[in-house]
Amino acid sequence: MxxxxxxxxxxxxxxxxxxxxxxxxxxxxxxxxxxxxxxxxxxxxxxxxxxxxxxxxxxxxxxxxxxxxxxxxxxxxxxxxxxxxxxxxxxxxxxxxxxxxxxxxVGAGTLTQRELAEETGVPEALVAAAVRAGLLTPIEIDGEPRFPRSDLDMVAAGLAVLGEGLPLERLLELATQHASAIASLAEQAIDLFDDHVRKPRGEDEGAVRRAFERLLPQATQIVALHFQRTLVARALARLREKGESGALEETLALARSGRLEVQWR
Structure with missing residues (x-):
């Protein structure tokens, strides 16, 4: 041809x-x-x-x-x-x-930026700011940026954090730093999977998919828990350096013990 x-x-x-x-x-x-x-x-x-x-x-x-x-x-x-x-x-x-x-x-369907803003009840400008910070990453479908419906949970979590009084600008700064650091780690994780899981299995795509489906939630759990434990340990250390204690330290100790855990999909 x-x-x-x-x-x-x-x-x-x-x-x-x-x-x-x-x-x-x-x-x-x-x-x-x-x-x-x-x-x-x-x-x-x-x-x-x-x-x-x-x-x-x-x-x-x-x-x-x-x-x-x-x-x-x-x-x-x-x-x-x-x-x-x-x-x-x-x-x-x-x-x-x-x-x-x-x-x-992608999950079950996608949303435009406007639809994401409307369903979460936040200004579209705030969604755009989250995209610029790397907190939300749209996917391109037929030339149009769209968001997986799972981003609804991401926006809801962000609103809950803002509702506790944390400043938006500082949160976006942290999100930008996090996005930069996590992108590099993700690339290394992909290389690790490619070299030690996918390539050794050769043509057996079914085995590769099953391995991926087993590993993804476990890797997510490791990263989420590691961040939580690091955050808790540093917060406890700072409280003790200042000689402060109370309900917050009890809560942090509870989180460190494993009885207060993060949730993920």
């Missing part, structure tokens, strides 16, 4: 500018050259359809590039796999883990 760029775009259901944008982002291999003409193949079309399917599942372009590049069974972008497969069957055998990731990233 040989296609010009307009034919490729039409077959994939995207615009010509989108094709060129994906090439610039490294998601799509450059076309073959025949004189002055750019020639695309069925491999490019399959790749575009796969990108489109992942976008529809709620992944951002950055996530898609990482997922495709990390796929142990995938050649360079744009190259066709030995198993073939075109429209409707683009690597269904390798989509198990991607589906699991999408389920946890």
């Amino acid at each position: 040989e296609l010009r760029v307009a034919e490729l775009a039409h077959a994939a259901g995207v615009g010509v500018d989108t094709v060129r944008f994906y090439q610039a982002r490294g998601l799509l291999a450059p076309p073959l050259r025949r004189g002055r003409f750019a020639i695309y193949t069925g491999d490019h079309l399959e790749r575009l359809r796969r990108i489109r399917a992942l976008l529809d599942s709620g992944f951002s372009l950055a996530q898609i590039r990482r997922l495709l590049d990390a796929d142990a069974t995938s050649p360079a972008p744009g190259a066709r796999r030995a198993t073939g497969g075109t429209r409707g069957g683009a690597r269904e055998d390798s989509n198990s883990l991607l589906a699991s990731l999408a389920e946890r990233s």
Whole structure:
């Protein structure tokens, strides 16, 4: 199959500018050259359809590039796999883990920024501020930033914290610092999973997905509890340095004992 760029775009259901944008982002291999003409193949079309399917599942372009590049069974972008497969069957055998990731990233439906603000009862400007701070991370679906419904809980928790009198500006500063630090740790955790769980299991995508589903809640628990215990230990140390005690210290001691725990999904 040989296609010009307009034919490729039409077959994939995207615009010509989108094709060129994906090439610039490294998601799509450059076309073959025949004189002055750019020639695309069925491999490019399959790749575009796969990108489109992942976008529809709620992944951002950055996530898609990482997922495709990390796929142990995938050649360079744009190259066709030995198993073939075109429209409707683009690597269904390798989509198990991607589906699991999408389920946890997107969940049951998404919201626009305005809808998120309306359902939580907060000003849209506050939601936008949380996005800038890295506290909320929208996903791009059909070119529009959207938020998983689980972000409703995130906003509700933020409102509860603000309701205790903590200043918004300071909280956003902390959120920005946290987002920067946690992004680096998350990348390292992904590399660890990739090297020691996904790659050793090779083609067994079902085993990879099951391992991911077992590990994700455990890793979340470790991180959440570690932060809580660190926060409690430092707060207790500060109280004792100042010679202060009372109900707060009793509460902190209760949290440290494990009888007052954080909750997570």
